[in-house]
Amino acid sequence: MDVDSILVFVLVTVAVAGMVRWAADRTGMPAAALLTLLGVGYSLLPGPDITLDPDIILTFVLPPLLYSAALDSSMLAIRRNLRTVVSLSVVLVLLTALLIGLGFAWFVPGATLAAGIAVGAAVAPPDPVAALAVGRRAGLPPRIVTLVQGEGLLNDATALTILSVAVAAATGDGFSAPSAVGQFLVAAAGGGAVGVLVAYAVRLLSRPLRGDPMLANAVSLATPFGAYLLAERMHVSGVLAVVVAGLIVGHHTPRAASGAGRLQTSAVWRLVDFLLEGFVFLLIGQQLPEVVRGLAGYDTATVVVAAGITVGVVLLLRPLWLLLTLLLPGVLRPRWSAGRPARLTGREVVVLSWAGTRGVISLAAIFTLPLVTETGAEFPARDLLLFCTFVVVLVTLVGQGLTFAPLVRLLGLHADDNDQARLRNEARSASVRAALVTLDELEAQEHDDIEGHVIDTMREQLRARLNRYRDRLVLLRDNDSADAPVSAMYEAALHVRQVALDAQREELLRWRDAGRLSDEGLRVLERELDHEERLLPDRPARR
Template identity: 35%
Template sequence: MLHLFPYYLALIVVIVLLTMVANKIKVAYPILLVLAGLGISFVPGVPPIQIDPELIFVIFLPPLLYEAAWAISWKELWKWRRIIGSFAFLIVFLTSFAVAWVSSRFIPGFTLALGFLLGGIVSPPDAVSTGAILKFVKVPKRLSSMLEGESLLNDASSLIIFRFALIAVSTGQFIWQDAALSFGWMVIGGAGIGLAVGFVFFKLHKLLPTDANTDLVLTLVAPYIMYMVAESVHSSGVLSVVSGGLFLAQRSHLFLSSTSRLRAVNVWESLSFILNGLVFMLIGLDLPEITADLDGVSLFTAIGYGLLITLVLTISRLLSAYGAIVVTLVARNFITVADTRYPGTKGPFILGWAGMRGVVSLAAALSIPVHLNQGGAFPQRNLILFITFIVILSTLMIQGLTLPYFIRKFNLPDYDHHLPEDEEYHLMYKKLAEETLKHLKTQLETQVNEHPALKQLIRKWEDSNQLLNDELQTSDHKDIYLQMLDQQRQWIRDWNKDPATNEEVVRKHLQRLDLEEERIHYS
């Protein structure tokens, strides 16, 4: 393994260079990385890559899910919970059923159980690809929130289907009662374990004398413990990481200092970038292993099967997107929904077209055992692997490259936030300054009269709504200023309870206050 270390270092350098190229030409970097890995795999002398699925499930998946759970807006997740829930669970099941039916009808040797196995593998869209594409185009907040929320949860539902189908193929039987109980335990147990482990880490941060370094280490360890504890008792490790991550993310201001928060953001962004880059590069590099043996099926025929399943996935997702909107329009007559306005036909199309597949699909396919429990070869394993690769490659190339075009072409209005983000940011900044001035003049009038530096602070805010840039000279002044920053954080969180408030703007202000607090600490 050590002799391959320079090779992996070279891959990381290639990933960085290709990501810069992708940003330059405004293409989602996963597309270039998969194609680059595919090209490198044909270079003579390149060491063969064999991806261990446990490496992805245990090493890669927990931190990627955890980082996504911290980054997502809980307010938006809850606001669009019905649409997100339907895409993450119900539509994943319907898509798996469609794949199972088509594959059992049109692919020789495929039973319905094998079809459900394939459906569980290819049903979840990849969050990283979608996020990388949306970075270059303006998309309404509600659509990005739906896609982010769906991608956070659909891995769990697809892997549950995959597990049940794997048992059915391996044992030759499927008991509905046992499956229902197992499904309930996977969902409820996974979420419960994640919350329990998250609560333990919350108390560790609160009760122990941690600093920025130990806080950061604990955040790095947490997702692995959440995942492994859940998997050890046969519940969903994915749901465990997601629920635990959401629990801690909503309470980060209660147990992390400003230094810890700033360091964690920087470290987690870099870690996620490296992990995602390696995974997509490895997808392309793994092609020789995938095509080694196609169970007697010609390469041309196998590609046709992969494109057929890709077509089924695309049509199923588009129909589901429009169906979810229709159901919401009917349901608004009986229950309260997030938005009662008719969304038109363009929004559901974008939601349905954003269905690129990625790392979870490949990891699930690779985790299929080579042999059955009885000792025979697992049926159609290599063909399932190849179909999965074709689905990943074709969805990245077709939908990934055309999605930005459709988004620009449709020019969807943002119903939820009428003001540009920069303008809303400055308006909130001005409102913060006004509230701070009022608080200083009414609640801290004595301290202001005694300290010239605080008077200067008031004059600066009154004149230009700019935060104080000069160093505060005494610890008393610093304490008051830090108290004001904490008070500003509280006001911002209170304003964030308003559904009309843009949470991205809120996060930018909270980060600005963290940076300001760091400057005061070191002044």
């Protein structure tokens, strides 16, 4: 594909991703599923298609997506639920790869155990992007979000390590169970160590760059690529290095970064996610022609059996494993978090089971299979493995993606908005009280350069804010519903603040248009108003 075609595809991707995002926000449909279907439709039209290059995906697309997801995750929440996250991201991935491998070895002519494990490893790790995008809009409880997020961050490292071992066995390098376990442990430990090293290097850089948001943002964008490349050069898990670095950096960002830096970095990463996810899901759909062309040498029965084994194990093993964890002895059963019940409810098991959407990682992984083995023979059933992976991605991404939100609503499983709003307002009140105490201490120190009325003015503003939070807390504590109550006075105050900000902007524009204010001056003053507007909640009823 020439440069002009790639450029056209990029422009079309941005346009289509924008339109799909607009449609998804208004219809509640998952953008990932819509983009994948559009990619399939595009692939059926005459004209060139872009073939997925696994090296580009694994090097340039996967690291920033994983790092951004890790930045938005909670290291503390994942640590509290670590046993469950590990059971899903390590044990379940291993079982999925092994069962699919056995199914191929027993029932698919021409396929070996190693080849079956390779496709099993490729389809084992769920991609949480689509599930979380829909789940957050549907209001999933924080515990379920944490489990899906933690699993999605850690399972790729497990799957890619298993895939490399399976490919080595299939291409004639031999297979040894102790060697495979050792390789996995070294890759995981080494990747984690590299992630910690990179994270603390970023922390050292954050102090001198705290006053320059632009440079801090440049370091943030470079971090996932640095972590991935360093780990890969050391022959350990680059994926795990990126995830660990993102979790640590995200945990320390509130202290290490300035307010301006956090706002800018957050905005940039949201844009990166939007563009990369749009490109990735369109690219998934475009692989249909190449995948189908490779099936010419297989009879229909073989294709159906292979696809049935792969899809069946992926869809059935996950809920069975989640149910099994409920029957484990108390010592082995996952401990979710302090103060929460140890057992998942039936509704939570159903939702977690249906959150196992597969994505571009599965396709990128399976496309890394070599065409020939070390002996010069063709890789066993390679084209069939590509097709099975594509079917799993399509079934889960489109089938589960389109039905996930309706399922969550049907089960009535959603976050307690009232409880979350109450907790946020309690934290706000505590922060204001801490500021008032600090002002009292500052006043007692009798600074000559601080006049008393300055502190008095700030104290009045903080007390007015504290009174608003207390009034809101009374309303939240008296509410028996799980939905946060709507306060007419609160919404009216937000409306008045928005109207005042709009009036200020219009007046600044009139000054600019009349030649009384330069464009540079307008941008400075408008940025001040933008920061004030950024404080206004998007959904006032839930704040």
